[in-house]
Amino acid sequence: MKTDALIRELASQAQPVQPLAHPFRRFAYWFFLALLYVAIGVLIIGFRKDLSDAITKTSFLIQAVVLLTLSFTTSLSAFYLSIPDLRNQRIMLTAVLVLAVWLVVFSAPILLTGDVTVGEGLRCLRNVLFLGLPPSALLYLILIKAFPLRKAELIFIGLVSTFGLGCFGTRFICPNDDPLHFFAWHCLPVLLVSVAGFGLARFISCKQSL
Amino acid sequence: MNFEEDKKLSLLLIEGQRGDQVAYGHFLKEVSAVLRAFLLSRVKHLGDREDILQEALVAIHRARHTYAPGRPVGPWIYAICENRLIDNVRKRNRVERFEVSWIKDLENHFKAEASQEHYQLEKVFEIMGRLPKQQREILELLKVHGFSVAEVSIKTGMSESAVKVSAFRGYEIIRKGLGVKK
Numbered sequence: 001m002k003t004d005a006l007i008r009e010l011a012s013q014a015q016p017v018q019p020l021a022h023p024f025r026r027f028a029y030w031f032f033l034a035l036l037y038v039a040i041g042v043l044i045i046g047f048r049k050d051l052s053d054a055i056t057k058t059s060f061l062i063q064a065v066v067l068l069t070l071s072f073t074t075s076l077s078a079f080y081l082s083i084p085d086l087r088n089q090r091i092m093l094t095a096v097l098v099l100a101v102w103l104v105v106f107s108a109p110i111l112l113t114g115d116v117t118v119g120e121g122l123r124c125l126r127n128v129l130f131l132g133l134p135p136s137a138l139l140y141l142i143l144i145k146a147f148p149l150r151k152a153e154l155i156f157i158g159l160v161s162t163f164g165l166g167c168f169g170t171r172f173i174c175p176n177d178d179p180l181h182f183f184a185w186h187c188l189p190v191l192l193v194s195v196a197g198f199g200l201a202r203f204i205s206c207k208q209s210l
Numbered sequence: 211m212n213f214e215e216d217k218k219l220s221l222l223l224i225e226g227q228r229g230d231q232v233a234y235g236h237f238l239k240e241v242s243a244v245l246r247a248f249l250l251s252r253v254k255h256l257g258d259r260e261d262i263l264q265e266a267l268v269a270i271h272r273a274r275h276t277y278a279p280g281r282p283v284g285p286w287i288y289a290i291c292e293n294r295l296i297d298n299v300r301k302r303n304r305v306e307r308f309e310v311s312w313i314k315d316l317e318n319h320f321k322a323e324a325s326q327e328h329y330q331l332e333k334v335f336e337i338m339g340r341l342p343k344q345q346r347e348i349l350e351l352l353k354v355h356g357f358s359v360a361e362v363s364i365k366t367g368m369s370e371s372a373v374k375v376s377a378f379r380g381y382e383i384i385r386k387g388l389g390v391k392k
Contacts, residue, residue, distance in 0.1 A: 003242055003260060003263060003264055003267070006264050006267060006268070007235060007238040007239055007242060007267065008235065010234075010238055010267060010268070010271045011231050011232075011234045011235030011238060012231060013271070014226050014229060014230070014231045014234040014235075014271075015229055016227065016228050016229035017227050017229075017274060017275040018275065019227055019275055019276075019277065019278055019279060020275055020276050020278070022278065082276075083276050083278075084273055084276060084286055084289040084290050084293070085281070085285040085286040085288075085289045087289070146276050147269075147272065147273035147275075147276045147290075149289065149290070149293040150293075206304065208371070
């Protein structure tokens, strides 16, 4: 088809469209709903019995703040990344930085303490997934309405964000503070799910282009 | 693109978002001129350039709701076009890798059995003759007449991926018929 003919065809299909709201506004809407869901989820599953003691510990607070910041920055960058000309490098960089801090904060104690107790963690894994999946689905539905140019990267940071939130919620449920347990059953699933999502997206895009 | 041009395009796109087909048609025409210049230094082959331009125009059309009135339209257009360009290069590399490996297979086969060359070629055409009409036509257009996948897609009215799938299956049948292993 000639380009002029294509232009005529596209112009004839031009129905009124509603411009998308600003990414920050859409992000705020999603983040509020996701937090609400996680809060309700934690309430349903039940808080850890020693929560009143745990929240007085600096390590617990640092971990909670890092997890919340991780989810906040990665989901915000996902919203910006879904708009073609809004790939805000500063936000992306912050997200990568927080991701690195997250990995250091949760892996360093293992090296420092030499902890080797992983403990029972299937319930934690289930909780991370239970708290992370619905916000992931909602995030996907919101982001797909935009026009993401880098789908695999978007899926990676989206999954880090949502399952990071699940990890944050699980912190208020699981009483096991052993660093290795926390890394293996709370953090690793977040990384694995995100990397798997990234790989799957790349694989699908390769298949589609052949 | 200067400030005035950007503003003009922005106004046309805003009208297009409201459903004004005439303004939107003007917008796409102006954009195609801008993008042609953008692609000129990046893509040498005219046919490829037009393919990428068309893909970019379709992407711009699909993404038009993501343009926020008030923001400059240039970065938005260039981001989409650049993405289509990169995507196209990657796609081309993959297809070339795949097609080159197939051609190499055949070449190796023919070299190894030079004495049977005539017989083999006859066999290729014989196998092709047994293929369904549309599949045979696709292989002939691609390999005998040297048309690109995009051109074959237009000629046959099939999508590009359907052409590729049909050609791939045809290659497989020829391979099997010749006893060439992957």
